[in-house]
Amino acid sequence: xxxxxxxxxxxxxxxxxxxxxxxxxxxxxxxxxxxxxxxxxxxxxxxxxxxxxxxxxxxxxxxxxxxxxxxxxxxxxxxxxxxxxxxxxxxxxxxxxxxxxxxxxxxxxxxxxxxxxxxxxxxxxxxxxxxxxxxxxxxxxxxxxxxxxxxxxxxxxxxxxxxxxxxxxxxxxxxxx
Amino acid sequence: xxxxxxxxxxxxxxxxxxxxxxxxxxxxxxxxxxxxxxxxxxxxxxxxxxxxxxxxxxxxxxxxxxxxxxxxxxxxxxxxxxxxxxxxxxxxxxxxxxxxxxxxxxxxxxxxxxxxxxxxxxxxxxxxxxxxxxxxxxxxxxxxxxxxxxxxxxxxxxxxxxxxxxxxxxxxxxxxxxxxxxxxxxxxxxxxxxxxxxxxxxxxxxxxxxxxxxxxxxxxxxxxxxxxxxxxxxxxxxxxxxxxxxxxxxxxxxxxxxxxxxxxxxxxxxxxxxxxxxxxxxxxxxxxxxxxxxxxxxxxxxxxxxxxxxxxxxxxxxxxxxxxxxxxxxxxxxxxxxx
Numbered sequence: 001x002x003x004x005x006x007x008x009x010x011x012x013x014x015x016x017x018x019x020x021x022x023x024x025x026x027x028x029x030x031x032x033x034x035x036x037x038x039x040x041x042x043x044x045x046x047x048x049x050x051x052x053x054x055x056x057x058x059x060x061x062x063x064x065x066x067x068x069x070x071x072x073x074x075x076x077x078x079x080x081x082x083x084x085x086x087x088x089x090x091x092x093x094x095x096x097x098x099x100x101x102x103x104x105x106x107x108x109x110x111x112x113x114x115x116x117x118x119x120x121x122x123x124x125x126x127x128x129x130x131x132x133x134x135x136x137x138x139x140x141x142x143x144x145x146x147x148x149x150x151x152x153x154x155x156x157x158x159x160x161x162x163x164x165x166x167x168x169x170x171x172x173x174x175x176x177x
Numbered sequence: 178x179x180x181x182x183x184x185x186x187x188x189x190x191x192x193x194x195x196x197x198x199x200x201x202x203x204x205x206x207x208x209x210x211x212x213x214x215x216x217x218x219x220x221x222x223x224x225x226x227x228x229x230x231x232x233x234x235x236x237x238x239x240x241x242x243x244x245x246x247x248x249x250x251x252x253x254x255x256x257x258x259x260x261x262x263x264x265x266x267x268x269x270x271x272x273x274x275x276x277x278x279x280x281x282x283x284x285x286x287x288x289x290x291x292x293x294x295x296x297x298x299x300x301x302x303x304x305x306x307x308x309x310x311x312x313x314x315x316x317x318x319x320x321x322x323x324x325x326x327x328x329x330x331x332x333x334x335x336x337x338x339x340x341x342x343x344x345x346x347x348x349x350x351x352x353x354x355x356x357x358x359x360x361x362x363x364x365x366x367x368x369x370x371x372x373x374x375x376x377x378x379x380x381x382x383x384x385x386x387x388x389x390x391x392x393x394x395x396x397x398x399x400x401x402x403x404x405x406x407x408x409x410x411x412x413x414x415x416x417x418x419x420x421x422x423x424x425x426x427x428x429x430x431x432x433x434x435x436x437x438x439x440x441x442x443x444x445x446x447x448x449x450x451x452x453x454x455x456x457x458x459x460x461x462x463x464x465x466x467x468x469x470x471x472x473x474x475x476x477x478x479x480x481x482x483x484x485x486x487x488x489x490x491x492x493x494x495x496x497x498x499x500x501x502x503x504x505x506x507x508x509x510x511x512x513x514x515x516x
Contacts, residue, residue, distance in 0.1 A: 013215075014208050025203040026196040035202040043206040043214075050215025055305070103202065106195030125185055126192040153188060160191060 012058075013050055020062045021046070023127075024069055030122040031070070033107035045069035066127065067137045070119060109159045116140075117152030124149050218308065263331070266291050269358035275324055275350055275366050283320060287362050289328060289355055298328060313360065314378045314390035325365045327378045331355075333388070336363050336380035352380070379405075379414070387416045397477050397486035401439075404449050404486035406479055415449045415488075432502055432514030436491075445472070448500060448516050449488040456485040456504040461516070463491075463500045 021042060028038035028045075045068040049056065056064045110118055116138070123134045124145070135145045270288040277283065286301040289311060296311030302320040309317045316325035316338055329336055333352050352361035363378075379389050387396055387405045396405040403416040418439045434450035448461065459476050463469055472490030479486050489500075503513040 010212050013212065017205075017208050017211060021205045022200075022203075025205060026199070029199050029203055030192060030196060035199065035204070039204055039206060043211060046206060046211045047214040047218060050211060051218040051308070053215075103195065103198035106191065106198065110195075121188065122192070125188045126196070153185060156188060156191070160187070 009053060013053055016058075016061050017046060020065055023062070024065060027066060027122060027127060028069055029107075030110060030126055031119060033111050041069055041072055044072050048072070063133075066123075070123070070137055105163060109156060109163065112159055113152050113155055117148045117155065120145055120148040121152040121156065263357060263359040265359040266293070266296075267358050269355040269360070271353060271355045271362055273326065273350060273353070273362055273364050275319065275364045276348055277366065283324065283366075285319065285326065285364070287326060287328075287355070289358060289360055291358075291360075300326060314380075316365070316378065319364070319366075323367045325367075327363045327365070329361045329363055329378065329380050330388075331359050331361050332382050333361055333363070333380035334383050336378050338365055338378055381416075387414075397479050399449075399475050399477070399486075399488045402447050402449055402488045404451060404479075404488060406451055406482065406484060406486070415447060417447060430514060431512060432516065434500075434502060434514075434516035436516070444492065446491045447488050448491060448502075449486070450516065451479060451484045451486045452502075452504055452514075454483055454485065455507045456487070456512075458503075458505040458511075459487050459489075460503045461489045461500045462503075 024042045024045065025038055028041040029035060032038050032041065045065050048068045049061065049065040052064070110121075113121065119138060120134055120140075123129045123137060124131070129137070131142050131145045131149075134140070135142045138145070140148070268288070268290045270286060273285040273287055275283045275285065283302065288299040288301075290297045290299070291311050298309045298311050298317060300307050300309065300317060300319070304320065307317075311328065313328045313330065316327045318324070319326055325338060327336060327338070329352050331354050336349075336352060348366045350364040350366075352363040354361050363380075379387050381387055386398075387403055389405070396403055401418055405414060405416065415435050415437050417437055431453040432450065434448055436446055436448050438446040452459070455478065456476060459474055461471055461474065463471065470492045472492050474487065474489045476485055476487040478484070485504075487502075489502075500516045501513055502516050503511055506512050
């Protein structure tokens, strides 16, 4: 009887994992800029979600796992493991023409944002969460979320514009040659 | 503002393109491994819950102290027991009763299991057990979001959470020693669940030294006033006469200053804070002096940092208008900032 209940639980959780993992991995990658760290974070978040599975409503499971993931990252920072960023920051002065370069450039730009702004930007504009939802996940006021989003957006746009103008210059230079 | 910026479609597109580009490098954890680790976690939690049930024989019920909102807090009650230093890795359990204004008190059984890689804290509230990382100085949420529990070193005699609750009051319990360990637990119940955070704790030793999780090394002692800085936690503040403190987020400019006194009706207030880099010839000018008069100005380097702490005495009555602080920096130039 007990074994059957566990089997049912594991089957339901496996189904949840299959559906939720891609999105969680992408969110974790945006937060960390590292595929390996994203893997570790998602694993830690899913393990905690599994342990809490009996208390998690199915319709809230993705939100629960995402919250655990974001807080897991915060916990790691708090423990002094350091901000998790890309191991090496590629130079911005190159036109990003390949997928790998696009990925590295995006990681570099996001790594320039302070941790809180980065989390707000990712949750708000990648996960499409409301300001209230982001505030609840991060333990911030709605005003704090608005402020972080505003500063993060401005900083990101400056970097995007700089990267864009650099790539345009590189392209122009290429034409002259 | 263009429509592109109004709905931030440019940023959304950037993030989606970035994750699309990253997708091939991302690898999902194996489901079997997740389930195995999750089951292990549940077993560990059950073991801890069983262990804490036995250990609950050694029960200590916390005394309570009502605290007001803001930074003028009543004294916190010292720990009821202290014993010789214990091994910081030793586990233990204590029972915590968090009082409520109405209804039944909330009782928590807190079990700590420190280990070299961090460790865990298990909190039972009668309805279930939560597992938390062992991270002294960082609050653990209670059964409801208005309650926070904090693990502190055993020499803490009082503590507060930063940032403070924006509105309403706080009732605290403890800190109380976890018997046989090097740790204490303190509980906070807010009138309104704090929405700002994440919070960290500042605690005070019996001699009034404020300590954060970075330790007491960033505290500069000016006698009755202490300036402290926890750069890692991005917190800073003043402490006047022991365990009363003004707390704030550390800013990111060259000057960070706070104003406080021993009590709201005190005749002497202090503007204190820190300046980035070595600073000499520190001066202050009140915007509208009125009856307020500037007194002594004292400054010292903050040990282990490149910052200079300072305290400016302001006499005669209450918090007042802003001031301009000027100083000479390492470059020999005069700098100024607003306090």
